């Protein structure tokens with residue numbers, strides 16, 4: 001029951017209707033006996049600064065989850081950010097300290113790898129095609145490099161962002177083979193869609209699915225719809241598929257503990 005002592009938590013997003021953090025974090029609070037409520041806040045990017053200044057002054061607010069399109073802008077609004085967030089330049093979780101300071105960190109990458117491992121998939125030694133070079137893709141690339149991925153190919157609509165992602169990974173993991181290439185799955189063991197292509201009906205496919213082979217694992221990070229069109233086609237071509245919910249599920253525990261001040265970022 002929500003009472004006067006209930007602590008507040010929220011996700012900042014635009015659009016917001018697809019987010020699943022509210023139901024997942026409210027379930028986590030209930031399971032862990034936390035007197036908290038987690039709500040969706042629909043915030044346009046132009047208004048983020050003003051909204052965040054207001055949230056700083058809310059004394060019963062303890063934490064925020066940040067998603068599209070706010071992760072990079074939010075990093076600049078935090079008073080302090082953790083090492084993963086600093087390397088990536090964006091945050092997806094923020095803790096509000098009792099004195100109104102905002103401390104951010106990024107859990108996308110480790111959540112992605114933990115989600116794979118929860119389903120018995122190990123990226124070690126694998127040749128991986130990563131589609132996208134936004135906030136989530138960058139976090140995933142760093143975590144895959146840290147997890148011993150054999151080789152990474154990054155393909156993105158905006159080439160300069162793929163180049164920046166490559167430079168970021170090379171700076172942190174000079175031992176990892178990474179190149180910027182085309183969205184061509186041939187020669188890879190795993191394909192990861194880390195673009196937002198597939199969220200909206202009518203979106204074009206992120207790659208030519210006729211090039212997928214049954215030995216490949218097709219991995220999605222979009223959570224709604226659960227089966228995106230390219231993932232459906234990958235399944236029809238005999239590929240093992242892995243849905244975006246596993247990444248989200250793996251992050252929930254890390255995010256909740258961070259917002260409650262129980263754990264450092266990862």
Ligand SMILES: NC(=O)c1ccc[n+]([C@@H]2O[C@H](COP(=O)([O-])OP(=O)(O)OC[C@H]3O[C@@H](n4cnc5c(N)ncnc54)[C@H](OP(=O)(O)O)[C@@H]3O)[C@@H](O)[C@H]2O)c1
Pocket residue numbers: 067068069071108111131132133134135136137156157158161194195196197199221222223244245247248249251
């Ligand atoms: N499962 C989870 O836990 C989880 C966690 C985080 C994110 N996600 C999902 O991951 C997706 C990406 O999130 P993000 O935070 O990385 O977003 P972002 O930083 O805005 O990046 C979006 C990426 O998608 C590409 N893109 C968007 N529309 C495109 C189009 N029409 N054609 C080609 N490329 C397109 C962008 O390419 P350009 O660089 O060319 O613009 C960029 O690489 C979202 O769907 C988000 O919901 C899921």
